[in-house]
Amino acid sequence: MEEKKAQILEKLQKVFPEISETKNDFPYNRVDLRIEKNKIPAILFYLKDEMGYKHLVHITCVDWLEEGKFEVIFIVWSPVDKIKVFVKTFLDRNNPVMDNVDMIWRQANTYERELREMFGIQFEGLVAPKEFILEDWDDMPPMRRDFDTEAYARKRFFARPGREDARDVRQTIAERTGEEIPDFAKKYSR
Amino acid sequence: MINDKNSQKIVDIIQNFARKHSLFVLAYGTGCGAIEIPPTMTSRYDAERFGIRGAATPRQADVLLITGYLTTKTVKRVIRVYEQMQDPKYVIGFGSCTINGGMYWDSYNTIKVLDRYLPVDIYINGCMPRPEAVIEGFIKLQKKIMEGRAEGAKHYKENLEWYRANQKKVLGPTTPHIQEYNW
Numbered sequence: 001m002e003e004k005k006a007q008i009l010e011k012l013q014k015v016f017p018e019i020s021e022t023k024n025d026f027p028y029n030r031v032d033l034r035i036e037k038n039k040i041p042a043i044l045f046y047l048k049d050e051m052g053y054k055h056l057v058h059i060t061c062v063d064w065l066e067e068g069k070f071e072v073i074f075i076v077w078s079p080v081d082k083i084k085v086f087v088k089t090f091l092d093r094n095n096p097v098m099d100n101v102d103m104i105w106r107q108a109n110t111y112e113r114e115l116r117e118m119f120g121i122q123f124e125g126l127v128a129p130k131e132f133i134l135e136d137w138d139d140m141p142p143m144r145r146d147f148d149t150e151a152y153a154r155k156r157f158f159a160r161p162g163r164e165d166a167r168d169v170r171q172t173i174a175e176r177t178g179e180e181i182p183d184f185a186k187k188y189s190r
Numbered sequence: 191m192i193n194d195k196n197s198q199k200i201v202d203i204i205q206n207f208a209r210k211h212s213l214f215v216l217a218y219g220t221g222c223g224a225i226e227i228p229p230t231m232t233s234r235y236d237a238e239r240f241g242i243r244g245a246a247t248p249r250q251a252d253v254l255l256i257t258g259y260l261t262t263k264t265v266k267r268v269i270r271v272y273e274q275m276q277d278p279k280y281v282i283g284f285g286s287c288t289i290n291g292g293m294y295w296d297s298y299n300t301i302k303v304l305d306r307y308l309p310v311d312i313y314i315n316g317c318m319p320r321p322e323a324v325i326e327g328f329i330k331l332q333k334k335i336m337e338g339r340a341e342g343a344k345h346y347k348e349n350l351e352w353y354r355a356n357q358k359k360v361l362g363p364t365t366p367h368i369q370e371y372n373w
């Protein structure tokens with residue numbers, strides 16, 4: 001497996017000299033690499049057509065709030081090599097625009113719609129209905145880390161009164177029976 | 191039509207007795223609690239011995255069982271389904287998500303207090319309630335029906351403006367899925 005991974009990297013590096021490998025905790029069946037965002041369609045095409053990475057496992061996104069970046073991750077898998085390749089790229093958090101890849105895998109369209117709705121990432125040339133899961137959404141995309149879901153829920157929905165002064169069960173029992181809360185349990189108390 | 195008050199009472203008793211023993215439950219699963227319905231209905235717990243059965247369409251159903259959290263998108267459909275049902279109709283809120291939000295209390299997309307949107311006759315608590323609890327809830331509902339206190343539908347009819355205002359506040363004024371309903 002080690003040689004296979006090295007071969008994959010070598011082969012890719014010949015065509016795309018600018019890729020950098022990143023570390024991961026799965027030594028046997030996973031290769032992680034990072035590349036600029038404008039090379040993404042090219043490298044995915046190359047992986048699919050030349051190297052047999054036919055299967056698109058997932059497209060996902062990580063919100064690096066502190067660094068002001070989104071990291072979009074494409075996971076592809078080869079039924080021959082049995083190795084997953086994670087192709088990662090950074091986008092600017094204030095202007096998350098990248099190329100659409102649904103001409104490579106048709107099913108990428110669904111993942112891209114999801115990322116557009118949940119993180120606000122714009123895929124140039126994506127043809128899809130405006131809404132995916134949410135209906136009449138009028139706030140920040142909800143999966144961004146600076147979206148405060150609790151505040152939003154409090155503002156938008158009715159809450160049953162009594163929730164706020166809900167107490168720790170242990171406290172109630174301790175008062176009723178006159179027992180002490182043991183020290184080990186205290187750190188879980190509110 | 192019977193005008194005499196005492197005869198009406200007897201008719202009511204017979205009517206309630208009949209209603210109580212044929213509760214057709216609409217098979218509309220929302221949230222995770224719907225997974226407890228198959229064991230409740232099938233041979234292990236066999237809810238049919240209490241007269242509780244499944245119904246295929248809203249117009250044939252008596253009970254709308256809300257089995258868990260409702261997203262804002264689902265609640266629009268549920269309201270439509272409820273309004274399509276014919277009298278007598280009852281709503282059972284099932285699981286803590288319908289009572290106060292449960293573990294989804296801070297979710298951006300699920301409603302929390304079901305009785306603001308639909309008239310709930312019985313709540314069954316638990317996350318999720320076991321089939322015993324479900325049957326217990328149904329028996330409570332039957333008791334309520336027998337006593338003539340299960341009047342959610344009537345309450346909904348009388349306080350339609352209040353319910354509509356609540357629904358519109360949360361689901362948006364432009365929501366196209368709720369049409370004005372005329373009994």
Ligand code: SF4
Nearest residue numbers: 258285286287317318
């Ligand atoms: S009450 Fe629990 S089991 Fe029921 S829908 Fe909510 S989270 Fe799921």
